[in-house]
Amino acid sequence: MVEPLLKVVDLACARGGLTVLEGVSFEVASGSALVLRGPNGSGKTTLLRTLAELQPAVSGEIFAPEDTVAYAGHADGLKGTLSVGENLTFWGSLFGFGDIAPALDAFELRDLVARPAQSLSAGQKRRLGLARLLVTGRPVWLLDEPTVSLDVAAVGLFGRAVERHLAGGGIAVIATHIDLGIDADVLDLSGFRASAPQGGAFDEAFA
Numbered sequence: 410m411v412e413p414l415l416k417v418v419d420l421a422c423a424r425g426g427l428t429v430l431e432g433v434s435f436e437v438a439s440g441s442a443l444v445l446r447g448p449n450g451s452g453k454t455t456l457l458r459t460l461a462e463l464q465p466a467v468s469g470e471i472f473a474p475e476d477t478v479a480y481a482g483h484a485d486g487l488k489g490t491l492s493v494g495e496n497l498t499f500w501g502s503l504f505g506f507g508d509i510a511p512a513l514d515a516f517e518l519r520d521l522v523a524r525p526a527q528s529l530s531a532g533q534k535r536r537l538g539l540a541r542l543l544v545t546g547r548p549v550w551l552l553d554e555p556t557v558s559l560d561v562a563a564v565g566l567f568g569r570a571v572e573r574h575l576a577g578g579g580i581a582v583i584a585t586h587i588d589l590g591i592d593a594d595v596l597d598l599s600g601f602r603a604s605a606p607q608g609g610a611f612d613e614a615f616a
């Protein structure tokens with residue numbers, strides 16, 4: 410049996426000081442993807458940020474080998490004055506992964522390689538932001554609404570990049586409302602609403 414690379418046990422997560430999710434448990438094995446679903450405000454971003462260790466868990470445990478996670482959130486995190494190629498080279502050097510050619514090819518960025526990131530369209534910026542995943546060399550991708558701004562062709566490029574990542578033994582956890590055309594388990598976070606949210610403002614997702 411393949412050992413799971415990412416395992417979550419009885420996790421509770423908070424946002425803005427309020428517990429949003431509790432009792433979340435799952436495993437994602439090498440070569441597998443998990444799609445997170447749930448209405449706006451149900452905690453998809455909160456869970457991904459917690460998995461990425463951008464914020465602490467309220468309780469519960471996350472098991473993942475050290476330095477295996479790459480997170481792509483709502484912001485593309487690009488350096489606007491650097492070119493497409495320089496952005497990828499910069500990220501590759503940070504993660505010790507030198508070759509940017511597969512990332513350029515996967516997201517059809519070759520024609521844009523010399524363009525400053527700040528001059529790209531929203532969809533082109535998103536393609537570059539996703540291409541950064543490939544230069545991290547990291548096996549666990551945590552992706553928050555990765556297809557925002559992408560056209561149909563670019564969604565296809567992204568889906569194929571994920572498939573290749575999984576075929577190479579990687580893992581992907583993806584919050585998305587669209588069908589990416591990849592084979593994935595689905596976790597609906599509606600079932601993990603924290604039982605006693607504090608305060609009156611915390612109910613928009615569950616009303």
Ligand SMILES: Nc1ncnc2c1ncn2[C@@H]1O[C@H](COP(=O)(O)OP(=O)(O)OP(=O)(O)O)[C@@H](O)[C@H]1O
Binds near residue numbers: 447449453611
């Ligand atoms: N910075 C913040 N401060 C306080 N509360 C926040 C903050 N960001 C999000 N929240 C609240 O935390 C809860 C979970 O939000 P989260 O962004 O995780 O949901 P989501 O499922 O990703 O939503 P969406 O589908 O709209 O992206 C919501 O009630 C939201 O209003």
